[in-house]
Amino acid sequence: MRYEVIGVAGIGEVRPGDDVxxxxxxxxxxxxxxxxxxxxAVISQKIVSKAxxxxxxxxxxxxSSVALAMAAGLGRxxxxxxxxxxxxxxxxxxxxGVLVTETHHGWVCANAGVDQSNVDADTVALLPExxxxxxRALRERFSVAAGGDVAVIVADTFGRPWREGLTNIAIGVxxxxxxxxxxxxRDPAGRPLQATILALADxxxxxxxxxxxxxxxxxxAIVRGLPLPPDDGSGSKALLRDPARDLFR
Amino acid sequence: MRYEVIGVAGIGEVRPGDDVxxxxxxxxxxxxxxxxxxxxAVISQKIVSKAxxxxxxxxxxxxSSVALAMAAGLGRxxxxxxxxxxxxxxxxxxxxGVLVTETHHGWVCANAGVDQSNVDADTVALLPExxxxxxRALRERFSVAAGGDVAVIVADTFGRPWREGLTNIAIGVxxxxxxxxxxxxRDPAGRPLQATILALADxxxxxxxxxxxxxxxxxxAIVRGLPLPPDDGSGSKALLRDPARDLFR
Numbered sequence: 001m002r003y004e005v006i007g008v009a010g011i012g013e014v015r016p017g018d019d020v021x022x023x024x025x026x027x028x029x030x031x032x033x034x035x036x037x038x039x040x041a042v043i044s045q046k047i048v049s050k051a052x053x054x055x056x057x058x059x060x061x062x063x064s065s066v067a068l069a070m071a072a073g074l075g076r077x078x079x080x081x082x083x084x085x086x087x088x089x090x091x092x093x094x095x096x097g098v099l100v101t102e103t104h105h106g107w108v109c110a111n112a113g114v115d116q117s118n119v120d121a122d123t124v125a126l127l128p129e130x131x132x133x134x135x136r137a138l139r140e141r142f143s144v145a146a147g148g149d150v151a152v153i154v155a156d157t158f159g160r161p162w163r164e165g166l167t168n169i170a171i172g173v174x175x176x177x178x179x180x181x182x183x184x185x186r187d188p189a190g191r192p193l194q195a196t197i198l199a200l201a202d203x204x205x206x207x208x209x210x211x212x213x214x215x216x217x218x219x220x221a222i223v224r225g226l227p228l229p230p231d232d233g234s235g236s237k238a239l240l241r242d243p244a245r246d247l248f249r
Numbered sequence: 250m251r252y253e254v255i256g257v258a259g260i261g262e263v264r265p266g267d268d269v270x271x272x273x274x275x276x277x278x279x280x281x282x283x284x285x286x287x288x289x290a291v292i293s294q295k296i297v298s299k300a301x302x303x304x305x306x307x308x309x310x311x312x313s314s315v316a317l318a319m320a321a322g323l324g325r326x327x328x329x330x331x332x333x334x335x336x337x338x339x340x341x342x343x344x345x346g347v348l349v350t351e352t353h354h355g356w357v358c359a360n361a362g363v364d365q366s367n368v369d370a371d372t373v374a375l376l377p378e379x380x381x382x383x384x385r386a387l388r389e390r391f392s393v394a395a396g397g398d399v400a401v402i403v404a405d406t407f408g409r410p411w412r413e414g415l416t417n418i419a420i421g422v423x424x425x426x427x428x429x430x431x432x433x434x435r436d437p438a439g440r441p442l443q444a445t446i447l448a449l450a451d452x453x454x455x456x457x458x459x460x461x462x463x464x465x466x467x468x469x470a471i472v473r474g475l476p477l478p479p480d481d482g483s484g485s486k487a488l489l490r491d492p493a494r495d496l497f498r
Contacts, residue, residue: 001255001256001258001459001460001462001467002253002254002255002256002282002460003253003254003459003460004251004252004253004254005251005252005253005254005456006250006251007250007251009250033251093496093497095496096494096496098496100496107411108410108411117445157445157447160409160410161357161409161410161490161495161496161497161498162356162357162489162490162495162497162498163418163448163451163488163489163490164428164446164448164487164488164489164490165427165428165429165446165447165448165449165451165488166445166446166447166448167416167447167448167451167452167455168447168452169412178414179413179414180414180459182463196366196406196415196463197413197414197415198406198414198415198416198417198458199412199413199414199415199416200414200458200459202412202414202416202455203416203417203455203456203458203459204455204456204459206416206451206452206453206455206456207254207452207453207455207456207459209447209449209452210250210252210429210449210452210453210456210475211250211251211252211475213250214431214445218250226459226460238413239412239413239414240411240412240413241410241411241412241413245345246410246411247342247344247345247347247349247410248342248410248411248497249410249411
């Protein structure tokens with residue numbers, strides 16, 4: 001089995017109201033790798049957020065007294081802390097300048113995914129309100145352009161405990177099941193395979209990252225030639241660990 | 250930019266003393282995708298461990314009183330708990346049947362990476378003693394076969410907090426720098442890029458997993474066509490987060 005990962009360059013700066021689907025379709029065609037049936041398109045959260053207008057000017061943010069107090073302890077901008085808290089439903093860790101929260105979607109990440117890079121100065125980008133919905137909308141448009149099913153991941157780079165470096169992961173999924181399960185299957189010795197549910201959507205978001213340069217402005221990639229597990233309608237929600245089974249909350 | 254991920258099938262069952270490098274080189278050539286200069290070979294930890302004889306029969310393990318007590322609390326086989334503790338230098342979490350430890354290498358993972366699947370019944374496989382050393386040895390052999398530099402990842406599937414599903418990650422690295430850094434660089438608005446160190450080696454281990462079927466016995470993959478950051482000699486150690494900067498120990 002083999003597959004290919006293709007960066008989609010030339011998309012340019014994305015602004016609120018822009019049509020991300022049209023931009024990606026056109027850029028892929030211009031570089032002679034038009035979207036095809038069976039492709040998986042991995043799209044950077046940042047351009048989805050920008051197109052959806054999920055931007056805030058810090059000058060327009062008035063920090064609450066809670067945000068002011070927390071920001072003092074963290075050594076961070078109180079307006080930014082205010083935005084992070086608004087985007088969160090729970091604080092997971094707050095220490096050493098780092099604020100790890102659980103977003104309203106359920107993702108646990110630094111700063112609730114609020115990001116200051118690759119946007120105008122004094123502006124921050126928030127995560128899309130409904131990344132699965134964003135992925136589904138892109139999937140429909142891509143599938144029409146390709147004349148057949150195209151799957152979509154909306155991806156962002158998250159840190160993780162214990163290991164250095166961010167990895168690109170899936171926060172929105174459409175058109176395939178994000179988990180690949182070997183449960184109930186047996187290894188050649190006849191023993192049931194243990195703990196063998198793979199986070200395929202996260203692995204493929206990671207596969208796309210090396211061709212999606214942050215500096216080179218390549219906010220999309222095509223994963224081509226890989227059979228994907230059939231859509232089970234779960235979207236990215238299947239990637240959220242049940243808090244009852246999580247030892248690190 | 251584009252690159253390809255190619256599964257290497259037909260390696261067959263690996264036994265202690267087998268020459269993994271020769272097996273991978275031959276299997277890649279048989280399927281008409283011989284290793285080439287510039288390739289990255291991702292090799293499953295399981296076949297490295299087997300070839301290096303890192304196998305234990307549980308029947309030969311006598312659990313200590315500590316292991317007996319912990320196993321009772323966890324509802325696990327005391328002999329297996331004994332092996333996990335021997336492979337660990339610290340217990341990170343022990344709850345709800347799950348034992349998360351820090352291995353002697355510094356990796357934090359479930360069961361110290363001790364695995365019962367895809368080995369003979371009553372046998373467990375341990376992580377390689379020195380996965381970076383294993384990667385370096387494979388790299389030398391692969392590079393001779395390819396007539397030029399080949400990089401190597403020794404990969405295993407680890408779980409992570411907060412998100413469902415395992416992902417394939419790098420526990421051994423040779424021939425390239427496992428982290429890709431944008432620190433000190435600026436986005437188009439002139440703002441320094443924040444927190445932009447990517448765990449490239451983990452992302453590429455993940456990229457390889459979809460073609461490395463657990464059931465189909467494809468314990469190796471080739472990542473072809475991707476320029477890699479020059480080797481800085483760090484090996485996988487660069488992927489270990491400094492405990493002083495880790496909020497989840």
